[in-house]
Amino acid sequence: MSFENLKPLVSSILTKENTTRDEKLLAVCQLLTDSIDYYNWVGYYFANHETKTLHLGPYVGAETDHTVIPFGKGICGQVAESNANFVVPDVKAQDNYIACSFTVKSEIVVPLFVEGKNIGQIDIDSHVIDPFTEADERFLEFVNQEVAKLFL
Incomplete structure (x- = not known):
């Protein structure tokens, strides 16, 4: 499914009533895992x-x-300090990488800002070398902009 087609689905999950914040975040994680191979x-x-x-x-x-x-420490820890997206095409080429699993080949981490403050991040691991593009970054920035509304 294309990123453009996923955007309204993400927004729908995050605005669903009678659902906790963690349930919404889990549903977004599930949608992304199910929709992007x-x-x-x-x-x-x-x-x-x-x-x-x-x-x-x-x-x-x-x-x-x-x-x-x-x-x-690691990619996530570096993003907590840099406040910038971090795309790792090949985790084996990163000195400051925390190995989660031998199946992980690449990673993308995009910070989550609420009112200008980095409160966290979305972290995605892939079993494929170098799959992430600028389109992934823009899409995940959109996802985090929508998620940020849960914290206002």
Whole structure:
């Protein structure tokens, strides 16, 4: 399914009534995993700025031991500090990569801003080398703009 076709589905999930924020986030993760064949793990991490750590939120995919990530460590931790998208075409080429699974070949992380503050990020792992394009970045920025409304 195209990113343009997914946008209204994402918005619909996030505006659904009688659903908790975590249920909505989990449903978005499930939609992305089901709809984009190279999105093999999709999840959210949320920042605790006092402890400078990221904490795993709703996700879809293989279980992970990485439930708490210090700022600066791994791709997610670097995004917590840089406030910028990070696309990793080949995780084996990254020095500061936290290996989740030998099946993960690439990763994209896009920060989640609420009123200008980075409160977390969407993290996507792929079993394919170099699948992520600028279109993925723009789409995930849209997803996070919609998700941000849940925190206002």
